[in-house]
Amino acid sequence: MNDLELFPYPKNRLQKTDLDLAASLQDLVQKEIVDKRLELKEDYRGLLEPNLNKLLVEVGLQRMFWPEKLGGEEHNGPEAAYTVAAALEQVGRADTGLAYLAAHNLALQASLAMRENLNQEACGRFAPLFCDGRGPVIVSFVLPVFGEDEKAPAWRGKSFQVRARAASGSWVLNGKGVRPTCSGADAHLFGAWCAVEGEEQPAFILVPGDAPGLSRGPEFKKTGLAASRNADLDLSGVEVPAENCLFRGDLEYRRLLSWFYLGVSAAAVGGLLAAYQILKEWGDNRVIKGTGNVFKENPLTGALMGEIAQDISMSRLLAYDLAGMLADPTTFGDAGSDMVYTAALMIVHHVLATAERALHRTMELMASAGYAKEWQLERYWRDLKTVQCYVGSHELAKHDFARWFYGARTL
Amino acid sequence: MRTIDDFTRPLEYISPMDGLLGSIFRDWVEKEVMPYRRQFDEDYRDHRLIHPPFKKLLGEYGLQRMIFPEDLGGWGMGRSNYMCTAAFRMFEEIARADTGMALAFGALFWPFLFIALEPHENRRLLEEFAPMFCETTEPVFAALCMTEPQGGSDIENIEIVKGSTIRTTAVLDGDEWVINGHKLWPSNTGGLARLMAVVCTTNPGSDDPRDIAVIYVTSDTPGVTQGPPYEKAGMAADMNSDVWFENVRVPSWYRACGPGDDAKYFGEIMSTGNMGIIAWISGAMMNIYERLTEFVNRKKYRGLPLKENDAVAGVLADFAANIEAIRIVGYQCARMCDRHDLYGPLWDPGLVAKMRAQRYLAMDRFIEVTGRVMNLMECFGTDRDWDVEKHWRDLKILQLVEGSKQLCQIETARWFYECRTL
Numbered sequence: 030m031n032d033l034e035l036f037p038y039p040k041n042r043l044q045k046t047d048l049d050l051a052a053s054l055q056d057l058v059q060k061e062i063v064d065k066r067l068e069l070k071e072d073y074r075g076l077l078e079p080n081l082n083k084l085l086v087e088v089g090l091q092r093m094f095w096p097e098k099l100g101g102e103e104h105n106g107p108e109a110a111y112t113v114a115a116a117l118e119q120v121g122r123a124d125t126g127l128a129y130l131a132a133h134n135l136a137l138q139a140s141l142a143m144r145e146n147l148n149q150e151a152c153g154r155f156a157p158l159f160c161d162g163r164g165p166v167i168v169s170f171v172l173p174v175f176g177e178d179e180k181a182p183a184w185r186g187k188s189f190q191v192r193a194r195a196a197s198g199s200w201v202l203n204g205k206g207v208r209p210t211c212s213g214a215d216a217h218l219f220g221a222w223c224a225v226e227g228e229e230q231p232a233f234i235l236v237p238g239d240a241p242g243l244s245r246g247p248e249f250k251k252t253g254l255a256a257s258r259n260a261d262l263d264l265s266g267v268e269v270p271a272e273n274c275l276f277r278g279d280l281e282y283r284r285l286l287s288w289f290y291l292g293v294s295a296a297a298v299g300g301l302l303a304a305y306q307i308l309k310e311w312g313d314n315r316v317i318k319g320t321g322n323v324f325k326e327n328p329l330t331g332a333l334m335g336e337i338a339q340d341i342s343m344s345r346l347l348a349y350d351l352a353g354m355l356a357d358p359t360t361f362g363d364a365g366s367d368m369v370y371t372a373a374l375m376i377v378h379h380v381l382a383t384a385e386r387a388l389h390r391t392m393e394l395m396a397s398a399g400y401a402k403e404w405q406l407e408r409y410w411r412d413l414k415t416v417q418c419y420v421g422s423h424e425l426a427k428h429d430f431a432r433w434f435y436g437a438r439t440l
Numbered sequence: 441m442r443t444i445d446d447f448t449r450p451l452e453y454i455s456p457m458d459g460l461l462g463s464i465f466r467d468w469v470e471k472e473v474m475p476y477r478r479q480f481d482e483d484y485r486d487h488r489l490i491h492p493p494f495k496k497l498l499g500e501y502g503l504q505r506m507i508f509p510e511d512l513g514g515w516g517m518g519r520s521n522y523m524c525t526a527a528f529r530m531f532e533e534i535a536r537a538d539t540g541m542a543l544a545f546g547a548l549f550w551p552f553l554f555i556a557l558e559p560h561e562n563r564r565l566l567e568e569f570a571p572m573f574c575e576t577t578e579p580v581f582a583a584l585c586m587t588e589p590q591g592g593s594d595i596e597n598i599e600i601v602k603g604s605t606i607r608t609t610a611v612l613d614g615d616e617w618v619i620n621g622h623k624l625w626p627s628n629t630g631g632l633a634r635l636m637a638v639v640c641t642t643n644p645g646s647d648d649p650r651d652i653a654v655i656y657v658t659s660d661t662p663g664v665t666q667g668p669p670y671e672k673a674g675m676a677a678d679m680n681s682d683v684w685f686e687n688v689r690v691p692s693w694y695r696a697c698g699p700g701d702d703a704k705y706f707g708e709i710m711s712t713g714n715m716g717i718i719a720w721i722s723g724a725m726m727n728i729y730e731r732l733t734e735f736v737n738r739k740k741y742r743g744l745p746l747k748e749n750d751a752v753a754g755v756l757a758d759f760a761a762n763i764e765a766i767r768i769v770g771y772q773c774a775r776m777c778d779r780h781d782l783y784g785p786l787w788d789p790g791l792v793a794k795m796r797a798q799r800y801l802a803m804d805r806f807i808e809v810t811g812r813v814m815n816l817m818e819c820f821g822t823d824r825d826w827d828v829e830k831h832w833r834d835l836k837i838l839q840l841v842e843g844s845k846q847l848c849q850i851e852t853a854r855w856f857y858e859c860r861t862l
């Protein structure tokens with residue numbers, strides 16, 4: 030048995046094409062990333078960027094949802110949720126950062142090109158960029174964060190980073206020291222959830238990376254996610270066509286996030302599977318407590334390994350369950366509904382917290398080998414923690430859960 | 441405004457030097473370390489930025505002399521019954537800026553614990569090595585070479601494994617030891633160490649602790665090779681590498697304490713080392729508290745400083761509560777290590793077990809509450825500029841050095857429940 034299938038893998042729910050895609054990605058990332066990283070480490074130009082191109086362009090993840098007539102693959106029914114999970118799990122196993130970037134790209138596609146809610150105009154405008162085969166499209170989001178100005182317009186307590194003003198036929202955007210969710214230094218497209226001057230309802234507006242008035246600060250150093258070279262942005266009177274506003278409502282915003290959380294959850298499961306493989310390889314023959322005592326046979330370390338495997342299994346089941354909810358709107362409701370969005374938010378936080386714990390334990394078990402870059406484990410530990418922080422505060426997300434489950438209104 | 445000095449320090453038993461040491465170290469940290477520490481990760485190989493503050497602290501201020509007797513040019517700390525309490529304060533202050541530096545600083549003294557503490561001072565060896573450390577203003581590093589490729593825990597697990605897995609051999613040839621072996625990970629290696637205490641076996645495979653030998657080797661002895669520094673998740677200021685010993689010859693009297701005693705006094709490294717780790721955790725948490733305080737004051741949520749949200753305050757409170765507990769426990773551990781008249785000798789298995797218990801608990805608490813703080817800070821929690829992530833990365837290894845978490849658990853259970861086979 031493929032050792033990744035040791036963990037519960039709901040093959041029965043995946044289509045043959047999903048299984049084939051997962052299998053070919055498993056081979057590809059093994060050859061192109063896993064086998065090369067001892068030498069190339071986390072080199073962006075040498076390892077990560079070329080592979081982003083392979084995954085998004087050559088494998089075609091960035092064409093997945095768009096209509097065929099626009100060059101896409103029109104795999105845009107809700108069942109594509111399983112494809113996202115199966116694909117990003119494999120990518121995440123090789124590099125969680127690449128999967129995190131792909132999660133952005135796929136969430137944007139899902140929010141624009143999903144069969145039931147296809148946004149014809151936006152598809153017409155943006156599909157060519159994703160489907161022309163000229164290179165990977167790095168998508169980043171600009172979401173509300175903890176700001177420093179108490180009077181700044183806020184979304185659920187956090188400050189909008191960008192303010193938008195409607196002009197005739199266009200939007201004019203402003204924001205200083207804007208922190209995107211990834212790749213501030215490289216992104217081709219920023220999707221910003223903006224406060225709109227004089228209006229209650231925010232707007233989700235796409236800003237091309239080369240828009241005049243958009244400037245990028247230097248790449249800053251962070252814990253992990255080498256694939257996402259992040260930098261803060263300044264938007265100074267950036268003007269984009271009116272059609273770049275993709276939606277105004279909560280429903281669509283949550284839909285985007287639900288799909289994003291699915292991608293992130295799958296990416297995290299991939300990281301966990303990688304940690305499993307590394308620990309297994311290292312631990313199969315490691316001896317402790319004198320000669321003849323194999324580490325995995327020790328009751329204490331064996332129990333911890335068991336707990337890690339349990340964490341990985343549960344996380345995988347949860348990620349696929351989220352895929353199942355998104356894949357079946359008839360049963361569960363729209364991806365942007367309160368219920369599905371809350372479930373997605375709970376699952377992504379649960380998976381990331383579980384991943385943090387499991388990675389901590391794997392590091393402990395591998396002791397100094399876990400801490401040395403040579404063994405490649407520590408990068409998953411750093412990457413997953415970074416993803417968790419970028420997804421947001423678990424403490425405050427709990428208020429969303431309480432709002433839905435207990436009807437809390439002021440939280 | 442509250443500061444880190446508002447966290448409780450057990451005033452009734454801190455060292456008389458505490459205030460002076462605290463201000464010297466704090467001043468050094470602010471001027472020599474804080475301005476550069478965010479670049480230390482990339483400096484792991486060359487120590488271009490890391491070396492100058494060490495030069496000042498170890499060489500110019502002379503801290504590397506501190507454990508040697510006063511008549512040999514040292515400060516006599518090895519004979520003081522405030523050694524650990526004073527060290528706790530120093531460690532805390534350094535770790536506030538950089539735990540890698542604190543580890544490198546602490547590890548410098550590990551080799552000397554075998555020979556500089558009463559009642560087993562080895563005067564001849566102290567006289568031999570004191571000039572190397574006491575007669576210079578250049579920093580001089582020492583290393584304890586214990587871990588081997590097949591595992592570090594087993595060598596530390598003297599009570600059960602009894603040195604039977606050690607593969608580095610020491611063979612007496614006339615009046616010289618001939619040492620052969622391969623060590624991994626000693627702090628202060630990668631070319632830094634001038635002196636090493638090497639944990640060897642005089643009878644490979646033997647489970648007689650008398651065959652465990654701790655032998656000093658200067659790095660310029662023919663046959664000693666330090667490899668290039670490892671690249672790690674953090675702790676850049678602590679340089680580690682492979683060290684090979686190939687037919688290395690040193691005088692027979694370079695053995696630390698002698699058969700049986702080398703193994704016995706190894707316990708002193710474990711008790712003081714684990715105490716030191718608690719100080720590093722406490723120091724790092726102080727700095728996280730400082731940075732976190734700035735964050736939750738500056739950043740707004742629902743129109744108010746973040747700290748004014750009740751849910752956030754819960755996380756903040758947990759963090760502060762853990763600092764309070766860890767610091768007090770840490771100082772108490774230091775005092776227990778100092779007062780042999782009350783708590784028994786430093787090598788006593790009970791004392792070692794208690795130090796291990798407190799240290800692994802402190803480390804677990806650190807991991808949990810710091811992880812929550814990072815997440816609370818959202819994307820800023822992973823920024824190098826906010827410093828919290830650095831401590832998170834650096835400290836993780838403190839679950840592994842000086843006894844892994846599991847070894848700490850086992851030794852704690854073994855002592856408190858009198859287990860016999862663990």
Ligand SMILES: Cc1cc2nc3c(=O)[nH]c(=O)nc-3n(C[C@H](O)[C@H](O)[C@H](O)COP(=O)(O)OP(=O)(O)OC[C@H]3O[C@@H](n4cnc5c(N)ncnc54)[C@H](O)[C@@H]3O)c2cc1C
Binds near residue numbers: 583589680844862
């Ligand atoms: C930054 C850093 C600094 C270091 N400094 C030094 C130094 O100065 N000198 C030096 O000699 N070494 C040093 N080390 C090495 C360190 O001491 C070892 O990593 C440590 O002893 C663990 O050994 P190991 O890595 O070989 O793991 P192993 O000993 O192989 O342990 C692997 C796993 O088995 C578990 N385990 C081991 N024994 C038992 C048991 N009896 N019961 C249950 N579980 C068990 C451990 O908890 C761990 O999870 C350093 C390491 C680092 C990363």
